[in-house]
Structures are given as C-alpha cells and as structure tokens.
Amino acid sequence: MSFLRELVLDYEKKALEKAISEETVMAYLVELSQRERYDLYLHFEEESPQDLEKEFCAGMERILKGEPMAHVLGYSWFYGYKILVNRDVLIPRYETEELCANILNRMDTFFSNAEKIDIADVGTGSGAIAITLCREEEKCVMRASDISSEAVDIAKKNAQLNEATIEFLVGNMLDPLLEKGIQLDVLVCNPPYIPQAEEMESSVVDYEPHVALFGGKDGLKYYREVFMNAHRILKEKAFMAFEMGWNQREAMTKLIKEILPEDRFEFLKDINGKDRMLFVYHNL
Structure with missing residues (x-):
C-alpha cells in the first residue's frame, strides 16, 4: 500500500515521459475517488485505500498506453452533464x-x-x-x-x-x-x-x-x-x-x-x- 503523494508523483513522472499532461493524473484520481481535489491534497500523506490504489494503477497504465481517460472511466463531462462514451x-x-x-x-x-x-x-x-x-x-x-x-x-x-x-x-x-x-x-x-x-x-x-x-x-x-x-x-x-x-x-x-x-x-x-x-x- 502506498501514500497518495507517492502514487501521484510516480505517475506524473511516467506521464511526462510519455508526453501526456501530468494534470491527467490528478484529474483521473479526482474522478475515480469521487473526492474534491482539495480533500485529496489534505490527505496526501495518508495511505491510499487498497481498492482505490489497485483501480487507479490499472487505469493509469491504460492511459499511459495512449487510451483516452474518458474511455477508461467510461464517461466524460460536458457543460456540466455526465456523458457516457465508448x-x-x-x-x-x-x-x-x-x-x-x-x-x-x-x-x-x-x-x-x-x-x-x-x-x-x-x-x-x-x-x-x-x-x-x-x-x-x-x-x-x-x-x-x-x-x-x-x-x-x-x-x-x-x-x-x-x-x-x-x-x-x-x-x-x-x-x-x-x-x-x-x-x-x-x-x-x-x-x-x-x-x-x-x-x-x-x-x-x-x-x-x-x-x-x-x-x-x-x-x-x-x-x-x-x-x-x-x-x-x-x-x-x-x-x-x-x-x-x-x-x-x-x-x-x-x-x-x-x-x-x-x-x-x-x-x-x-x-x-x-x-x-x-x-x-x-x-x-
């Protein structure tokens, strides 16, 4: 089990190596955890829940291979509306x-x-x-x-x-x-x-x-x-x-x-x- 900070920093580095915006990492974590960004930052030094870490890492590996984040999540946001995509x-x-x-x-x-x-x-x-x-x-x-x-x-x-x-x-x-x-x-x-x-x-x-x-x-x-x-x-x-x-x-x-x-x-x-x-x- 890892700390949230370690997870995020590790994947931000990997994203940059793949020419993917590092902002993608936090954006994906926010959607996956269904928590506000400020709330995640407040708990950055805590261990991440095991199920969240597993899903986050699996999803990030797909994103690092070029798959759009919206496809990994199964949805995107548009004008405030949740839009399913595939x-x-x-x-x-x-x-x-x-x-x-x-x-x-x-x-x-x-x-x-x-x-x-x-x-x-x-x-x-x-x-x-x-x-x-x-x-x-x-x-x-x-x-x-x-x-x-x-x-x-x-x-x-x-x-x-x-x-x-x-x-x-x-x-x-x-x-x-x-x-x-x-x-x-x-x-x-x-x-x-x-x-x-x-x-x-x-x-x-x-x-x-x-x-x-x-x-x-x-x-x-x-x-x-x-x-x-x-x-x-x-x-x-x-x-x-x-x-x-x-x-x-x-x-x-x-x-x-x-x-x-x-x-x-x-x-x-x-x-x-x-x-x-x-x-x-x-x-x-």
Whole structure:
C-alpha cells in the first residue's frame, strides 16, 4: 500500500515521459475517488485505500498506453452533464461547449418570443450537444440524428441519464429529418471535418470512430451536403450552427457564397482565438 503523494508523483513522472499532461493524473484520481481535489491534497500523506490504489494503477497504465481517460472511466463531462462514451462516439471536446453557449445566446436573441423552438442536432454522436441545448433551453423541441445506430444507442442512454427529452433518428445527415418533413428554427451540426489525408494523434485514430472524424478529401464534404439541402429543412427564418476546423475559414467562405449567396454568416473564435464556429443566418 502506498501514500497518495507517492502514487501521484510516480505517475506524473511516467506521464511526462510519455508526453501526456501530468494534470491527467490528478484529474483521473479526482474522478475515480469521487473526492474534491482539495480533500485529496489534505490527505496526501495518508495511505491510499487498497481498492482505490489497485483501480487507479490499472487505469493509469491504460492511459499511459495512449487510451483516452474518458474511455477508461467510461464517461466524460460536458457543460456540466455526465456523458457516457465508448469507441462508438467521439469524446466531447471543450471547444464544443463554446458552440453550445453561442447557440443558446442566439436562440435568446432571435426566438425570445417563440413558444417553442424546433431544433435538430445532426451527427449527434454521444448526444452531448442535443442534451445540453435541450436542458438549457426549455422551449426546445429537440431531435438528434446520426448515421451510426451504435452512436444513437449511446446518445439515448445519455439522454435518459440527463433527463433530456429528445427524438432520436438514424440516418445519413439530413435524410431522416427530410423523410419526416421536419422544419427547423435551428440546425446544429458538428460534422466530421478532418481532411482524409491529415495525420492525427494515435490516441484519436486508435480509439475514436473514423466515421465521425474524416470529412472527405478537403474536409468539407458534409458541410457541402447540408448547405445544398438547407432550403428543404429550414423555416422562413432560421439559423444554422457548425463547428469547423480552425484553418477552414477561407474555404468555408467560398462554399457558402457559392451555395447560399443570400444568407448572412459569421465566424466565431474559440477561447484560443481560433476560428472554430460558423453561424449561417437565413432571413434573420
């Protein structure tokens, strides 16, 4: 049996040797122990419970081999909501929380007097975006779709876990929504946007679904598809919100002007100052 300090310092050293952030060690211990960080620090000089030490060491060995911490835990946190994850869905990213915050802000701006807001999250994956918007805006009538039935199964579990009322559909991009004749005030999409030939970290390529990562040769395949069919699914006044690659602004601008020349659009920067969000306004 070891002291908590010894355990943490030992694995922080091992993490740095593997080019993994040492912060991962404490973050994993906090989640595993279900104790506040300050509480762990207060008891750093005490022996760790044997069962905790065993589980912590086993999990850290998996993390040191490149497995994402969220997969070791079986969940991740997004906008304050617990989101179950596995190899069938992408792990929610912090940047996407910013997308949700901006969508909520614009719903308040454009639909403050509406009794309900019809919204769909296309390519929902784990359901993190749909759950967040559904829980944070009570006027939302939420649908969520994904081409992967396995992803939709996880998203359904997450919706139940977080008490979010969402209609889930299986199908490629807008197809299941069009088949049901659904009309939207807000269309949200965080599609695969990585160019096919781009190299990725092994922790992403080896553990996360490729169908949710790569967006064709130029990374814009799915944006092109949504833009071309947007008129069939949007109400008279509506907006679309997308996450995008930080270096896709120029190509995206050209694409919108070609396909949606009448619509106003803007790019928003994330907390790191990178262009990561695109909003397209239809008659707004």
